[in-house]
Amino acid sequence: MSSEEALGSTLSHWLSFNWLLLPFVMLLVTLVAAFIVVFVLLLYMISPLISPKPLKLNGAHVVVTGGSSGIGKCIAMECYKHGAFITLVARDEHKLVQAKKEVEKCAINDKQVVLCISVDVSKGYNQVESVIKQAQEKLGPVDMLVNCAGMSISGTFEEVGVDSFKKLMEVNYLGSVYPTRAVITTMKERRMGRIMFVSSQAGLIGLFGYTAYSPSKFALRGLAEALQMEMKPYNIYVTVAYPPDTDTPGFAEENKTKQGNFTSAVGPDGYMLSALTCGMSPVTSITEGLQQIVTMGLFRTIALFYLGSFDSIVRHCMIQREQSKAADKRE
Numbered sequence: 001m002s003s004e005e006a007l008g009s010t011l012s013h014w015l016s017f018n019w020l021l022l023p024f025v026m027l028l029v030t031l032v033a034a035f036i037v038v039f040v041l042l043l044y045m046i047s048p049l050i051s052p053k054p055l056k057l058n059g060a061h062v063v064v065t066g067g068s069s070g071i072g073k074c075i076a077m078e079c080y081k082h083g084a085f086i087t088l089v090a091r092d093e094h095k096l097v098q099a100k101k102e103v104e105k106c107a108i109n110d111k112q113v114v115l116c117i118s119v120d121v122s123k124g125y126n127q128v129e130s131v132i133k134q135a136q137e138k139l140g141p142v143d144m145l146v147n148c149a150g151m152s153i154s155g156t157f158e159e160v161g162v163d164s165f166k167k168l169m170e171v172n173y174l175g176s177v178y179p180t181r182a183v184i185t186t187m188k189e190r191r192m193g194r195i196m197f198v199s200s201q202a203g204l205i206g207l208f209g210y211t212a213y214s215p216s217k218f219a220l221r222g223l224a225e226a227l228q229m230e231m232k233p234y235n236i237y238v239t240v241a242y243p244p245d246t247d248t249p250g251f252a253e254e255n256k257t258k259q260g261n262f263t264s265a266v267g268p269d270g271y272m273l274s275a276l277t278c279g280m281s282p283v284t285s286i287t288e289g290l291q292q293i294v295t296m297g298l299f300r301t302i303a304l305f306y307l308g309s310f311d312s313i314v315r316h317c318m319i320q321r322e323q324s325k326a327a328d329k330r331e
Helices: 003-052 070-079 093-104 125-137 161-188 214-235 249-255 266-276 286-330
Strands: 059-067 085-090 114-117 146-147 195-200 236-241
Touching: 003 059, 003 161, 059 070, 059 125, 059 161, 070 085, 085 093, 085 125, 085 195, 093 114, 114 125, 114 286, 125 286, 146 161, 161 195, 161 214, 195 214, 266 286
Parallel strands: 059 085, 059 146, 085 114, 146 195, 195 236
Antiparallel strands: none
16 A cells, blocks of 8 residues: 555544544533533522622711812712712811812702811821711711722832821821721621722832832722621621722822823723732622633733833833933033
């Protein structure tokens, strides 16, 4: 038998063997696909049973720290549009009065009340506990706390004053710890409550120029994860928000010391960052967990290009700065 005939005979046997296996392979693929579809549908059906029920804002008492401007004021206005009673907490009394007028315009009934309390939430627990007690005496127990008080100072590690590291931790971290501690006991007794921490996308990823700011926002995530584990049996749920650069008075103040521009969009970037950094974070539904599992590989690939771009920008800026210093010395 020639080599051509032997090759033809081998191919013929191989093809006939594979034609016999093809129905079994197709059946296996069909069964696997059917199992995946049934599994996903089952998870979709039972996920509402394990997800927390939405808090009804109509008639609820919502406390918003940092509520005199920016994100905090906007959150207060949205809650008021749904019938909530609002306590605004901030330092500046004049801004509080102005914010109260703006929030009151969003009323949906004449029973709603906006209470203003002037206090610095970073200066000590006793002060914060006292004002939260006042708010609860007037508007009832707190149903939802929104920790929005915060500030930002940007600059490289060596340029930012040592006191600024302490100040940012006091305002951004302890300024959320104190109000949370003040409301948590009542929430546990009532077996209900919602606590929200407003972090930042700089609390998901460390960025050039934010060596003082990023750690104070990263800390909120650690607090929120541990607190959620403790409070879940009491039907108290914790949320961490990671907004990007937002047009607020605080952002305008930050821009005075910012070293460079970092832009981020709500949507794809925010979703990708939250999925990439989910780690051991709790999920509110199985669907959310599946989305993170499925997209993790793709998002990690995209993130590597982001990181490479960031490194390139920093390296380019460093070279430019060194060249500028060298030119100044020559002059």
